[in-house]
Amino acid sequence: MTKSLLLGKSAGTRLVLVGLALVWVLFQFLNPNFLSPRNLSNLLLQIAVLGTLAIGMVIVLVLGEIDLSVGAIAGVSAGLLALLISQGLPWWLAILAALAAGGVIGLIHGSIITAFGIPSFIVTLAGLLVWQGVQLQLVGDQGQIPIRDVVIRGIASTYVPTLLGWLIAGLGVVAIFAAALVRRRRRERFSLAVSPLSADLLSAGLAGVAVLAVCAVLNSYFGIPWVFVLVLTLLVSCSIAMETTPFGRHIYAIGGNREAARRAGIQVRTKTITVFVVISMIAALAGIIEASRQFSASNSLGGGTLQLNAIAAAVIGGTSMFGGRGRIYQALLGALVVGSVQNGLDLLGQPAAIKNIATGVILVIAVAVDAVGRRRRLARGAAE
């Protein structure tokens, strides 16, 4: 049992799920409100920003780089958004401008990293300082700019109507089965080995049941938060890009063996710049979501532990700090672990100090367990 848990293909993910289950059982035991639909719905709202940033972080970490400035970029994006709206710009134009600002910041980071060969750690550390300064300038002396636009306020505070929620969940289930069956048919057409139909149907069925269960729980409160739909859309798009396109394959290749990728004709510089543009735009999106949650852009938005928690979430989810290893969905798993611990400690009335200590301890446990599992897998692989 422990053996199959530690070894095998998706061992890392299984361990994270077990860890998440333990956290949930523990907090439910300590406070019976933890697993209530209301608290789970709040939890999803709380991890929307963290999960968004963690998705971007997984992409950068897979490339073998890091971005220490995502929190500051979120702050700049939120500040710009609020400023433009207060100037009377329509909401959609302000959102586009905020995302574009993120893209430009990423272009600057990526260009400096590739042109001068400076480690991304340094460039984005400098970026963190620079963009925090820009954020302070944008937000101005009041310390915050309120947002009155209804659409933007609605992003993180409105819910999908019950019936539409079920429809979305139903479409999700259909998509899961369709993807499994299409994959089967393609493998059969190329006469490749396929797992038994019952196994494929079982795993698709389990995923489908999970989707419907989440929908049922959320619908028994206010419904699926729109922001959760937004995060899931980002998650699915990034997963498709990373796992089924040449672009994603090249990102994994560069993270795995940069020199081999270069010799194989992969444009390492172009891909690096692209990835930094992508993560910065994702950070800008996170800034928009956070501004919507706070109904304002403050000069502390995106600061504090958010930046570090985004890296922690990606790593707890199973993404390697050394490049080449990590899946997009692990960002959401990691964010759920971090978010659950913080939410649970909040329910128990614990101060921020305890939350930080707990998150740090969990980060170390997650990485240590993963390291042990990987060493065993490697030992087994080499023995073959």
Added chain:
Amino acid sequence: MSARVIESGPSIAAAPTLELRGIEKRYGQVSALSGVNVTAKAGEVTALVGDNGAGKSTLIKAIAGVHRIDAGQILLDGEAIALTSPRDATEHGIETVYQDLALCDNLDVAANLYLGRELRRRRSALLDGEAMEARSAQVISELGARLPGFDVLVSALSGGQRQAVAVSRAALWGSRVVLLDEPTAALGVTQTAMVYDLIRSLRDKGLAIIVVSHNMADVFALADRIVVLRLGRNAGEFVPSQSSPEAVVAAITGADTVGEGR
């Protein structure tokens, strides 16, 4: 061995597949190659031997398109070609198996075979993973390499299996010439035998093979011709069946040209 024997040794009196004429390469003041001539014929294994600093690596890099040559000609099937980038070389059907293999450990076998040249589905930006896996399986079984599977991560493979993956990649893409840099360094006896078999099946496919090696056992087991480099110049050519390892070693060390060395 599922050796699919192709009519080997196309003894057409045509030009050799690859011919290097008067290659010169300088690094600043240091002359790495001066007036080097090498030919490689289809269906033959040409061994390139020499001591450290003899210019083997420089020559390999020139053929692989990594380094530009300063003077001389590279002819493919008798026609002069310019090799200014690795892409040029691969487009001419010249594949290189580097000593470090240049594999991505975190990707599976099929992904490594198609690295940088991935297949896409028709009218789509998506990878055609199934076609790549099926074709990889075919190439690897044609070569007779033994691998645990094609969706296995390369990190889980042994040294010989990794070498097999790198050679299979060259077999998949190389249509004219395959260069192998020290293909058996750090391999055990069985694994070395497997790599020999792989190289022979590449040769039997009608490719021109160039093997760079330090190892006389390798050279005499595989080569149809041995080209010796010494201090950046040609220092003799041998046919294994008609010469002894001692003679080749003497050419490598310059023992037969005492007095000239300086």
